[in-house]
Amino acid sequence: MNLEIVSVFGAAFAVGLGSIGPALGEGRALAAAMDAIARQPEAAGTLTRTLFVGLAMIETMAIYCLVIALLLLYANPYVG
Amino acid sequence: MNEGPLSPDILFHLGPVPIARQVVTTWGVGLFLLLLGMLAFGPAGARYPRLRAAVELLVEFERAQLRAVLQEDADRYLPFLGSLFLFLLCSNLLGIIPGLAPPTAHPETPAALALLVFLLVHIEGLRVRGILGHLQEYLRPNILLLPIHIVSELSRTFALAVRLFGNIASHELVIGVLLSIAGLLVPVPFLLLSILIGLVQAYIFTILATVFLAAAIGRAAEGEAPEEGT
Numbered sequence: 001m002n003l004e005i006v007s008v009f010g011a012a013f014a015v016g017l018g019s020i021g022p023a024l025g026e027g028r029a030l031a032a033a034m035d036a037i038a039r040q041p042e043a044a045g046t047l048t049r050t051l052f053v054g055l056a057m058i059e060t061m062a063i064y065c066l067v068i069a070l071l072l073l074y075a076n077p078y079v080g
Numbered sequence: 081m082n083e084g085p086l087s088p089d090i091l092f093h094l095g096p097v098p099i100a101r102q103v104v105t106t107w108g109v110g111l112f113l114l115l116l117g118m119l120a121f122g123p124a125g126a127r128y129p130r131l132r133a134a135v136e137l138l139v140e141f142e143r144a145q146l147r148a149v150l151q152e153d154a155d156r157y158l159p160f161l162g163s164l165f166l167f168l169l170c171s172n173l174l175g176i177i178p179g180l181a182p183p184t185a186h187p188e189t190p191a192a193l194a195l196l197v198f199l200l201v202h203i204e205g206l207r208v209r210g211i212l213g214h215l216q217e218y219l220r221p222n223i224l225l226l227p228i229h230i231v232s233e234l235s236r237t238f239a240l241a242v243r244l245f246g247n248i249a250s251h252e253l254v255i256g257v258l259l260s261i262a263g264l265l266v267p268v269p270f271l272l273l274s275i276l277i278g279l280v281q282a283y284i285f286t287i288l289a290t291v292f293l294a295a296a297i298g299r300a301a302e303g304e305a306p307e308e309g310t
Contacts (some may be wrong), residue, residue: 025267049148056284060239065248070249075086 007076009070018065025058085185085249102183109170109183113163138166142286149290157293160200164193165286172248172278175255176271182278185249187241194241197278197289204297214296240288 033051037044089101119128120135142162146154168184175182183189203213218229251274258267 015264046148050144052280052284053287056243056288058151058242061248063243063250066250067242071084 003076003079007072007079011072014024014065014069014072018068019062022058022062025061026055029054085245085252086187088186088188100186100188101181102186102189104270105174105180106167106189109174112170113166138225143272144288146290149287153297157204157290159295161286161290164289165282168244168282168285169256169279170191172282173275175248175252175274181252182248184244185252186279187245190241190244193244193285197292198237199242200289201225201241201292201296204293206295217296220259236292240285244281244285247277251277 029051033047036047088098090098091101091104092099116131116135120132122206133216139158139162140164143154143158146158146161150157171182171184171189176187202214205217209217218226251270255267255270255274258270
Protein backbone atom coordinates (compact mmCIF):
# COMPACT_ATOMS: atom_id res chain seq x y z
CA MET A 1 0.00 0.00 0.00
CA ASN A 2 1.49 3.31 -0.90
CA LEU A 3 1.23 6.49 1.10
CA GLU A 4 -1.60 8.07 -0.89
CA ILE A 5 -3.96 5.16 -0.36
CA VAL A 6 -3.11 5.14 3.34
CA SER A 7 -3.90 8.87 3.45
CA VAL A 8 -7.32 8.33 1.88
CA PHE A 9 -8.11 5.61 4.41
CA GLY A 10 -6.84 7.84 7.19
CA ALA A 11 -9.08 10.68 6.06
CA ALA A 12 -12.14 8.42 5.85
CA PHE A 13 -11.52 6.95 9.28
CA ALA A 14 -10.80 10.35 10.80
CA VAL A 15 -14.17 11.72 9.72
CA GLY A 16 -16.10 8.49 10.26
CA LEU A 17 -14.85 7.69 13.73
CA GLY A 18 -14.39 11.28 14.77
CA SER A 19 -18.01 12.18 14.26
CA ILE A 20 -19.37 9.42 16.52
CA GLY A 21 -18.45 11.09 19.78
CA PRO A 22 -19.63 14.62 18.91
CA ALA A 23 -22.87 13.18 17.46
CA LEU A 24 -23.66 11.40 20.73
CA GLY A 25 -22.69 14.48 22.72
CA GLU A 26 -24.78 16.83 20.63
CA GLY A 27 -27.74 14.47 20.87
CA ARG A 28 -27.53 14.46 24.64
CA ALA A 29 -27.13 18.22 24.84
CA LEU A 30 -30.10 18.77 22.53
CA ALA A 31 -32.25 16.32 24.48
CA ALA A 32 -31.40 18.07 27.72
CA ALA A 33 -32.21 21.46 26.21
CA MET A 34 -35.55 20.18 24.86
CA ASP A 35 -36.37 18.82 28.28
CA ALA A 36 -35.52 22.14 29.90
CA ILE A 37 -37.56 24.14 27.38
CA ALA A 38 -40.54 21.82 27.85
CA ARG A 39 -40.40 22.36 31.60
CA GLN A 40 -39.73 26.06 31.46
CA PRO A 41 -40.78 27.58 28.13
CA GLU A 42 -40.14 31.14 29.33
CA ALA A 43 -36.40 30.43 29.58
CA ALA A 44 -36.24 29.34 25.93
CA GLY A 45 -34.23 32.39 24.82
CA THR A 46 -31.37 31.91 27.25
CA LEU A 47 -31.42 28.16 26.76
CA THR A 48 -31.24 28.46 22.99
CA ARG A 49 -28.31 30.85 23.09
CA THR A 50 -26.40 28.70 25.55
CA LEU A 51 -27.29 25.59 23.58
CA PHE A 52 -25.92 27.04 20.35
CA VAL A 53 -22.66 28.03 21.97
CA GLY A 54 -22.37 24.63 23.64
CA LEU A 55 -23.14 22.79 20.43
CA ALA A 56 -20.47 24.83 18.68
CA MET A 57 -17.99 23.74 21.33
CA ILE A 58 -18.89 20.07 20.90
CA GLU A 59 -18.91 20.36 17.15
CA THR A 60 -15.36 21.67 17.21
CA MET A 61 -14.18 18.12 17.94
CA ALA A 62 -15.77 16.84 14.75
CA ILE A 63 -14.41 19.82 12.85
CA TYR A 64 -10.90 19.01 14.06
CA CYS A 65 -11.28 15.55 12.57
CA LEU A 66 -12.53 17.11 9.35
CA VAL A 67 -9.52 19.41 9.20
CA ILE A 68 -7.19 16.45 9.68
CA ALA A 69 -9.00 14.69 6.84
CA LEU A 70 -8.73 17.77 4.62
CA LEU A 71 -5.03 18.04 5.42
CA LEU A 72 -4.54 14.39 4.50
CA LEU A 73 -6.42 14.80 1.24
CA TYR A 74 -5.30 18.21 0.01
CA ALA A 75 -2.19 19.31 1.86
CA ASN A 76 -0.51 16.10 2.87
CA PRO A 77 3.05 16.95 3.95
CA TYR A 78 4.30 13.38 3.33
CA VAL A 79 3.02 12.90 -0.20
CA GLY A 80 5.06 14.81 -2.73
CA MET B 81 -6.30 16.94 -5.86
CA ASN B 82 -4.95 20.48 -5.85
CA GLU B 83 -8.33 22.21 -6.02
CA GLY B 84 -8.97 21.75 -2.31
CA PRO B 85 -10.10 24.35 0.21
CA LEU B 86 -6.60 24.55 1.64
CA SER B 87 -4.85 25.83 -1.46
CA PRO B 88 -5.17 29.57 -2.10
CA ASP B 89 -6.70 30.68 -5.36
CA ILE B 90 -4.38 33.45 -6.58
CA LEU B 91 -6.04 35.90 -8.97
CA PHE B 92 -3.28 38.45 -9.58
CA HIS B 93 -0.18 39.94 -8.04
CA LEU B 94 -0.05 43.41 -6.53
CA GLY B 95 3.66 44.05 -6.66
CA PRO B 96 5.19 41.17 -4.70
CA VAL B 97 1.94 40.43 -2.85
CA PRO B 98 -0.28 37.71 -4.30
CA ILE B 99 -3.96 38.60 -4.10
CA ALA B 100 -6.25 35.61 -3.66
CA ARG B 101 -9.85 35.37 -4.75
CA GLN B 102 -11.01 35.44 -1.12
CA VAL B 103 -9.31 38.78 -0.55
CA VAL B 104 -11.12 40.33 -3.49
CA THR B 105 -14.38 38.82 -2.24
CA THR B 106 -13.87 40.31 1.20
CA TRP B 107 -13.25 43.71 -0.43
CA GLY B 108 -16.55 43.26 -2.22
CA VAL B 109 -18.36 42.35 0.99
CA GLY B 110 -16.84 45.35 2.75
CA LEU B 111 -17.89 47.67 -0.07
CA PHE B 112 -21.40 46.21 -0.04
CA LEU B 113 -21.76 46.78 3.70
CA LEU B 114 -20.36 50.30 3.35
CA LEU B 115 -22.86 51.06 0.60
CA LEU B 116 -25.68 49.57 2.66
CA GLY B 117 -24.78 51.75 5.61
CA MET B 118 -24.43 54.86 3.47
CA LEU B 119 -27.72 54.26 1.71
CA ALA B 120 -29.55 53.59 4.96
CA PHE B 121 -28.01 56.22 7.22
CA GLY B 122 -26.14 58.64 4.97
CA PRO B 123 -27.43 61.93 3.60
CA ALA B 124 -29.69 60.06 1.18
CA GLY B 125 -31.04 57.92 4.01
CA ALA B 126 -34.41 59.59 4.23
CA ARG B 127 -35.22 58.34 0.75
CA TYR B 128 -35.02 54.69 1.75
CA PRO B 129 -37.10 54.42 4.92
CA ARG B 130 -37.69 50.69 4.51
CA LEU B 131 -34.02 49.92 4.08
CA ARG B 132 -33.23 52.03 7.10
CA ALA B 133 -35.87 50.23 9.16
CA ALA B 134 -34.50 46.85 8.08
CA VAL B 135 -30.93 47.76 9.00
CA GLU B 136 -32.09 49.23 12.30
CA LEU B 137 -33.92 45.98 13.05
CA LEU B 138 -30.72 44.04 12.45
CA VAL B 139 -28.64 46.37 14.62
CA GLU B 140 -31.24 46.26 17.39
CA PHE B 141 -31.10 42.46 17.30
CA GLU B 142 -27.33 42.56 17.61
CA ARG B 143 -27.51 45.02 20.46
CA ALA B 144 -30.01 42.87 22.34
CA GLN B 145 -27.80 39.81 21.92
CA LEU B 146 -24.69 41.69 23.05
CA ARG B 147 -26.53 43.22 25.98
CA ALA B 148 -27.51 39.78 27.22
CA VAL B 149 -23.81 38.95 27.63
CA LEU B 150 -22.00 42.26 28.11
CA GLN B 151 -24.78 44.20 29.87
CA GLU B 152 -24.06 47.92 29.97
CA ASP B 153 -20.81 47.61 28.02
CA ALA B 154 -22.65 46.38 24.95
CA ASP B 155 -22.85 49.72 23.17
CA ARG B 156 -19.11 50.25 23.39
CA TYR B 157 -18.38 47.03 21.51
CA LEU B 158 -21.38 47.08 19.21
CA PRO B 159 -19.47 48.74 16.32
CA PHE B 160 -16.82 46.02 16.21
CA LEU B 161 -18.86 42.94 17.06
CA GLY B 162 -21.86 44.07 15.05
CA SER B 163 -19.73 44.69 11.97
CA LEU B 164 -18.10 41.32 12.51
CA PHE B 165 -21.52 39.68 12.53
CA LEU B 166 -22.72 41.50 9.41
CA PHE B 167 -19.46 40.74 7.60
CA LEU B 168 -19.64 37.06 8.49
CA LEU B 169 -23.30 36.91 7.56
CA CYS B 170 -22.65 38.32 4.09
CA SER B 171 -19.50 36.23 3.60
CA ASN B 172 -21.12 32.96 4.64
CA LEU B 173 -24.19 33.51 2.50
CA LEU B 174 -22.17 34.32 -0.64
CA GLY B 175 -22.13 30.61 -1.45
CA ILE B 176 -25.74 30.70 -2.60
CA ILE B 177 -24.97 33.32 -5.27
CA PRO B 178 -23.80 31.56 -8.44
CA GLY B 179 -20.23 32.36 -9.37
CA LEU B 180 -19.21 33.53 -5.92
CA ALA B 181 -17.59 31.50 -3.17
CA PRO B 182 -17.69 32.35 0.54
CA PRO B 183 -14.28 33.71 1.57
CA THR B 184 -14.71 31.97 4.92
CA ALA B 185 -14.41 28.59 3.17
CA HIS B 186 -10.64 29.13 3.05
CA PRO B 187 -8.61 29.14 6.26
CA GLU B 188 -7.08 32.60 5.75
CA THR B 189 -10.15 34.78 6.34
CA PRO B 190 -11.35 33.03 9.54
CA ALA B 191 -7.77 33.07 10.82
CA ALA B 192 -7.52 36.82 10.27
CA LEU B 193 -10.86 37.41 11.99
CA ALA B 194 -9.93 35.19 14.93
CA LEU B 195 -6.67 37.11 15.25
CA LEU B 196 -8.65 40.35 15.38
CA VAL B 197 -10.85 38.90 18.13
CA PHE B 198 -7.76 37.73 20.03
CA LEU B 199 -6.23 41.22 19.84
CA LEU B 200 -9.51 42.87 20.85
CA VAL B 201 -9.95 40.60 23.86
CA HIS B 202 -6.45 41.24 25.18
CA ILE B 203 -6.29 44.95 24.44
CA GLU B 204 -9.63 45.49 26.13
CA GLY B 205 -8.65 43.23 29.03
CA LEU B 206 -5.50 45.31 29.54
CA ARG B 207 -7.41 48.57 29.19
CA VAL B 208 -10.24 47.72 31.57
CA ARG B 209 -8.35 45.82 34.26
CA GLY B 210 -4.85 47.21 33.95
CA ILE B 211 -1.73 45.15 33.26
CA LEU B 212 -1.61 43.51 36.69
CA GLY B 213 -5.31 42.79 36.85
CA HIS B 214 -5.27 41.23 33.41
CA LEU B 215 -2.23 39.07 34.12
CA GLN B 216 -3.63 37.99 37.48
CA GLU B 217 -6.38 36.13 35.67
CA TYR B 218 -3.76 33.74 34.34
CA LEU B 219 -2.41 32.93 37.80
CA ARG B 220 -5.77 31.94 39.18
CA PRO B 221 -6.27 29.77 41.23
CA ASN B 222 -2.59 28.85 41.26
CA ILE B 223 0.56 29.74 39.36
CA LEU B 224 0.86 26.10 38.34
CA LEU B 225 -2.09 26.57 36.01
CA LEU B 226 -0.37 29.27 33.97
CA PRO B 227 0.65 26.94 31.10
CA ILE B 228 -2.88 25.57 30.90
CA HIS B 229 -4.30 29.08 30.73
CA ILE B 230 -1.90 29.99 27.92
CA VAL B 231 -2.69 26.82 25.98
CA SER B 232 -6.42 27.37 26.41
CA GLU B 233 -6.08 30.97 25.25
CA LEU B 234 -4.29 29.93 22.07
CA SER B 235 -6.41 26.87 21.39
CA ARG B 236 -9.70 28.71 21.73
CA THR B 237 -8.57 31.32 19.22
CA PHE B 238 -7.44 28.56 16.89
CA ALA B 239 -10.72 26.72 17.42
CA LEU B 240 -12.68 29.88 16.64
CA ALA B 241 -11.03 30.09 13.23
CA VAL B 242 -11.09 26.38 12.48
CA ARG B 243 -14.75 26.03 13.45
CA LEU B 244 -15.87 28.67 11.00
CA PHE B 245 -13.59 27.42 8.24
CA GLY B 246 -14.51 23.77 8.80
CA ASN B 247 -18.24 24.31 8.78
CA ILE B 248 -18.37 26.47 5.68
CA ALA B 249 -15.72 24.54 3.74
CA SER B 250 -17.23 21.16 4.55
CA HIS B 251 -20.61 22.29 3.34
CA GLU B 252 -19.11 23.61 0.11
CA LEU B 253 -17.46 20.21 -0.33
CA VAL B 254 -20.74 18.39 0.32
CA ILE B 255 -22.51 20.47 -2.28
CA GLY B 256 -19.68 19.91 -4.73
CA VAL B 257 -19.82 16.16 -4.25
CA LEU B 258 -23.62 16.14 -4.60
CA LEU B 259 -23.40 18.15 -7.80
CA SER B 260 -20.93 15.72 -9.27
CA ILE B 261 -23.01 12.62 -8.51
CA ALA B 262 -26.60 13.85 -8.84
CA GLY B 263 -27.44 16.55 -11.29
CA LEU B 264 -30.13 19.11 -11.12
CA LEU B 265 -32.47 19.42 -8.14
CA VAL B 266 -30.82 17.26 -5.50
CA PRO B 267 -28.43 19.95 -4.15
CA VAL B 268 -31.22 22.48 -3.62
CA PRO B 269 -32.24 21.35 -0.10
CA PHE B 270 -28.57 21.32 0.82
CA LEU B 271 -28.22 24.87 -0.44
CA LEU B 272 -31.10 25.76 1.89
CA LEU B 273 -29.23 24.02 4.69
CA SER B 274 -26.15 26.08 3.82
CA ILE B 275 -28.14 29.26 4.51
CA LEU B 276 -28.93 27.93 7.97
CA ILE B 277 -25.31 26.92 8.56
CA GLY B 278 -24.04 30.31 7.42
CA LEU B 279 -26.43 32.11 9.76
CA VAL B 280 -25.65 29.89 12.74
CA GLN B 281 -21.89 30.06 12.21
CA ALA B 282 -21.92 33.86 11.92
CA TYR B 283 -23.96 34.01 15.12
CA ILE B 284 -21.71 31.56 16.96
CA PHE B 285 -18.50 33.30 15.92
CA THR B 286 -19.82 36.62 17.14
CA ILE B 287 -21.34 35.33 20.37
CA LEU B 288 -18.15 33.42 21.22
CA ALA B 289 -16.09 36.55 20.61
CA THR B 290 -18.51 38.37 22.90
CA VAL B 291 -18.23 35.72 25.61
CA PHE B 292 -14.41 35.80 25.45
CA LEU B 293 -14.50 39.58 25.67
CA ALA B 294 -16.91 39.49 28.59
CA ALA B 295 -14.60 37.09 30.42
CA ALA B 296 -11.58 39.31 29.73
CA ILE B 297 -13.23 42.48 31.01
CA GLY B 298 -14.84 40.65 33.92
CA ARG B 299 -18.47 41.02 32.95
CA ALA B 300 -19.43 37.41 32.35
CA ALA B 301 -23.09 37.16 33.19
CA GLU B 302 -23.98 34.45 35.65
CA GLY B 303 -25.17 31.24 34.04
CA GLU B 304 -23.54 32.25 30.77
CA ALA B 305 -21.95 29.83 28.35
CA PRO B 306 -18.57 28.31 29.21
CA GLU B 307 -15.80 30.77 28.55
CA GLU B 308 -13.05 28.26 27.90
CA GLY B 309 -13.38 26.91 24.39
CA THR B 310 -11.44 23.89 23.31
